[in-house]
Amino acid sequence: MPSLWQDDGMTEGRARELTIADIARLAGVGVGTASRALRGLPNVAPATRQRVLEVAERHSYVVSPDASTLKKGSTGRVAVVAPHLSRWFFGEILEGIEAVLREADYDLLLYHVGGLEERHAFFERLPARRKVDAVMVVGFPVEEPERKRLELMLGVQIVAAGGQHEVYPHVCIDDVHAGRQAVGHLLALGHRRIAMLAATDPEQPVQPSGRTAAYAEALAEADIPYDPNLVVTTDWGGEQGAAAMAQLLARRELPTAVYAHSDEVAFGAMRTIRDAGLRIPEDISVVGIDDHPHSVLLHLTTVRQPVHEQGVLAAQLLLGLLRHEDVQRSITVDTQLIVRRTTAAPRT
Amino acid sequence: MPSLWQDDGMTEGRARELTIADIARLAGVGVGTASRALRGLPNVAPATRQRVLEVAERHSYVVSPDASTLKKGSTGRVAVVAPHLSRWFFGEILEGIEAVLREADYDLLLYHVGGLEERHAFFERLPARRKVDAVMVVGFPVEEPERKRLELMLGVQIVAAGGQHEVYPHVCIDDVHAGRQAVGHLLALGHRRIAMLAATDPEQPVQPSGRTAAYAEALAEADIPYDPNLVVTTDWGGEQGAAAMAQLLARRELPTAVYAHSDEVAFGAMRTIRDAGLRIPEDISVVGIDDHPHSVLLHLTTVRQPVHEQGVLAAQLLLGLLRHEDVQRSITVDTQLIVRRTTAAPRT
Numbered sequence: 001m002p003s004l005w006q007d008d009g010m011t012e013g014r015a016r017e018l019t020i021a022d023i024a025r026l027a028g029v030g031v032g033t034a035s036r037a038l039r040g041l042p043n044v045a046p047a048t049r050q051r052v053l054e055v056a057e058r059h060s061y062v063v064s065p066d067a068s069t070l071k072k073g074s075t076g077r078v079a080v081v082a083p084h085l086s087r088w089f090f091g092e093i094l095e096g097i098e099a100v101l102r103e104a105d106y107d108l109l110l111y112h113v114g115g116l117e118e119r120h121a122f123f124e125r126l127p128a129r130r131k132v133d134a135v136m137v138v139g140f141p142v143e144e145p146e147r148k149r150l151e152l153m154l155g156v157q158i159v160a161a162g163g164q165h166e167v168y169p170h171v172c173i174d175d176v177h178a179g180r181q182a183v184g185h186l187l188a189l190g191h192r193r194i195a196m197l198a199a200t201d202p203e204q205p206v207q208p209s210g211r212t213a214a215y216a217e218a219l220a221e222a223d224i225p226y227d228p229n230l231v232v233t234t235d236w237g238g239e240q241g242a243a244a245m246a247q248l249l250a251r252r253e254l255p256t257a258v259y260a261h262s263d264e265v266a267f268g269a270m271r272t273i274r275d276a277g278l279r280i281p282e283d284i285s286v287v288g289i290d291d292h293p294h295s296v297l298l299h300l301t302t303v304r305q306p307v308h309e310q311g312v313l314a315a316q317l318l319l320g321l322l323r324h325e326d327v328q329r330s331i332t333v334d335t336q337l338i339v340r341r342t343t344a345a346p347r348t
Numbered sequence: 349m350p351s352l353w354q355d356d357g358m359t360e361g362r363a364r365e366l367t368i369a370d371i372a373r374l375a376g377v378g379v380g381t382a383s384r385a386l387r388g389l390p391n392v393a394p395a396t397r398q399r400v401l402e403v404a405e406r407h408s409y410v411v412s413p414d415a416s417t418l419k420k421g422s423t424g425r426v427a428v429v430a431p432h433l434s435r436w437f438f439g440e441i442l443e444g445i446e447a448v449l450r451e452a453d454y455d456l457l458l459y460h461v462g463g464l465e466e467r468h469a470f471f472e473r474l475p476a477r478r479k480v481d482a483v484m485v486v487g488f489p490v491e492e493p494e495r496k497r498l499e500l501m502l503g504v505q506i507v508a509a510g511g512q513h514e515v516y517p518h519v520c521i522d523d524v525h526a527g528r529q530a531v532g533h534l535l536a537l538g539h540r541r542i543a544m545l546a547a548t549d550p551e552q553p554v555q556p557s558g559r560t561a562a563y564a565e566a567l568a569e570a571d572i573p574y575d576p577n578l579v580v581t582t583d584w585g586g587e588q589g590a591a592a593m594a595q596l597l598a599r600r601e602l603p604t605a606v607y608a609h610s611d612e613v614a615f616g617a618m619r620t621i622r623d624a625g626l627r628i629p630e631d632i633s634v635v636g637i638d639d640h641p642h643s644v645l646l647h648l649t650t651v652r653q654p655v656h657e658q659g660v661l662a663a664q665l666l667l668g669l670l671r672h673e674d675v676q677r678s679i680t681v682d683t684q685l686i687v688r689r690t691t692a693a694p695r696t
Binding site: 080084085086087088090095098099102107110112131237238264267268270271293294296298308 | 619
């Protein structure tokens with residue numbers, strides 16, 4: 001009979017079958033102490049808590065939701081945490097998430113958590129309350145210490161909708177591919193002076209952006225040198241896109257095309273271009289990413305991402321995890337180039 | 349000492365002090381029966397339940413939240429029910445509501461309830477669960493039978509954000525005034541052939557629209573006859589506005605100006621006008637209502653409503669009611685004409 005002390009003999013599959021008693025033995029503490037340490041309760045020495053958490057993590061031990069609510073069973077609730085509610089992408093994905101959760105009779109607790117500090121405060125407080133079975137994060141990453149705390153201490157499952165993450169389950173688009181579709185379209189039309197309006201959320205920690213990587217890759221493959229004068233970084237949003245485009249226009253040589261990280265950034269850029277007396281697409285082509293409902297009204301060429309569907313798939317993934325089903329932990333949905341009237345070949 | 353049987357002697361203020369025992373006596377039933385009837389529990393004959401509810405309603409008796417949860421106290425949760433999540437207005441107002449509720453340590457249960465049938469199903473199921481202390485409805489009316497059931501049976505408070513209602517507390521704009529600001533601006537510029545794109549939600553019961561009334565009033569005051577050829581009714585939304593504008597353009601005489609019930613309807617109208625080779629504002633002026641974040645990007649003249657603020661005020665009103673404070677039950681926030689570049693005097 002293999003002893004639980006033989007760490008090397010454990011596969012990840014078998015490790016998940018460990019009980020709280022096993023974790024206690026491995027950490028050299030009593031079962032009560034191990035349980036308190038894992039559930040974030042007081043009366044555990046910091047060093048002891050640390051040792052228990054390390055053992056739990058090494059063996060991928062997760063407190064079962066039922067055990068952590070102390071026989072009360074699951075809460076029947078899922079927290080959805082989003083950094084914006086009034087922007088289209090977030091509302092649209094929320095509709096998809098809500099539809100699936102309600103169908104499954106789960107309640108949706110909504111948290112609008114804007115900045116980094118607010119987010120830390122949110123994750124600090126959540127464990128004390130154990131109000132939910134799972135947390136769905138929309139469009140932002142959960143940092144490792146927070147993820148471990150939620151998953152190990154509380155058995156709260158984390159799923160990301162609309163964002164790509166190495167460590168926890170997620171549903172997203174392939175940002176590099178989407179960016180390549182947009183920039184590739186401009187290159188195919190014959191553009192070589194292609195500007196980029198790169199969007200980033202100032203409230204979020206800096207993330208490597210697939211949409212930026214796509215631009216660099218596509219230019220390199222086309223043997224076009226990367227020109228920092230053609231790149232402006234801005235916040236997501238129309239007004240920000242308008243201001244970023246004004247910066248571009250103020251530089252010495254104009255681009256013949258603009259690749260915006262989102263349609264709303266593109267809307268702003270379009271206003272600035274037209275207010276400067278330039279025509280779209282005759283003087284400057286513009287392409288975005290999203291297919292926002294207003295894009296068709298502005299005839300914007302864009303790369304469509306299915307946003308509602310990402311919400312639906314993320315919620316289904318989350319439900320599968322709560323039911324301990326064998327689910328696909330990483331789902332990428334397709335994007336599609338939609339050519340409208342804001343792009344054309346450059347003038348020769 | 350006035351007897352409780354002397355109905356006439358009761359003012360509304362004193363009536364609110366009635367206890368469940370008073371209601372039982374007035375209805376001629378035992379206290380247990382009255383309580384079961386009011387809380388929607390079984391084992392009450394339909395005629396008896398009806399009598400108890402009638403007595404309770406006549407005396408404005410409301411089950412206290414504490415009593416109805418049977419000593420478990422309040423739930424600490426508020427349900428927010430909205431017919432749309434992905435449209436800007438709803439996301440924006442939701443941000444305001446969420447901020448106030450979270451600050452007060454209430455959790456927000458979100459329900460996306462689209463159509464009329466779905467809404468009936470939602471209100472049918474809510475009482476069986478008593479998951480919340482209050483319901484915030486965003487941008488749609490609660491029908492009387494549903495309101496009575498919630499308030500009388502469950503002591504669940506209803507508040508409306510972004511909508512005007514006679515019977516329950518609400519925060520809204522004055523739709524007639526907002527419409528008068530928009531149409532008045534066109535009249536002041538000298539327009540007399542003013543079209544209206546009237547928006548209405550096909551999923552909602554037909555409501556008298558203040559924005560439509562404003563149009564009729566303003567024209568009548570300016571001695572301009574009402575021409576049904578100048579009015580098209582459509583759904584809220586850009587694509588719908590575009591289609592409605594196409595209907596207008598197909599009629600025999602063009603308007604010199606268009607009053608759209610919302611900015612998104614106006615965005616659609618602007619596309620159709622320009623795609624038809626007409627100029628804005630030289631050929632046709634366009635005005636909307638909202639000040640959507642994209643309106644400034646499209647230079648749209650509009651009537652701004654403070655949407656986030658309506659959410660904040662509605663949530664504060666709701667909290668005041670839950671704390672049994674003496675609150676103002678009807679709050680109207682101001683709107684403001686923002687003149688941009690889509691309106692000008694008609695050509696002579």
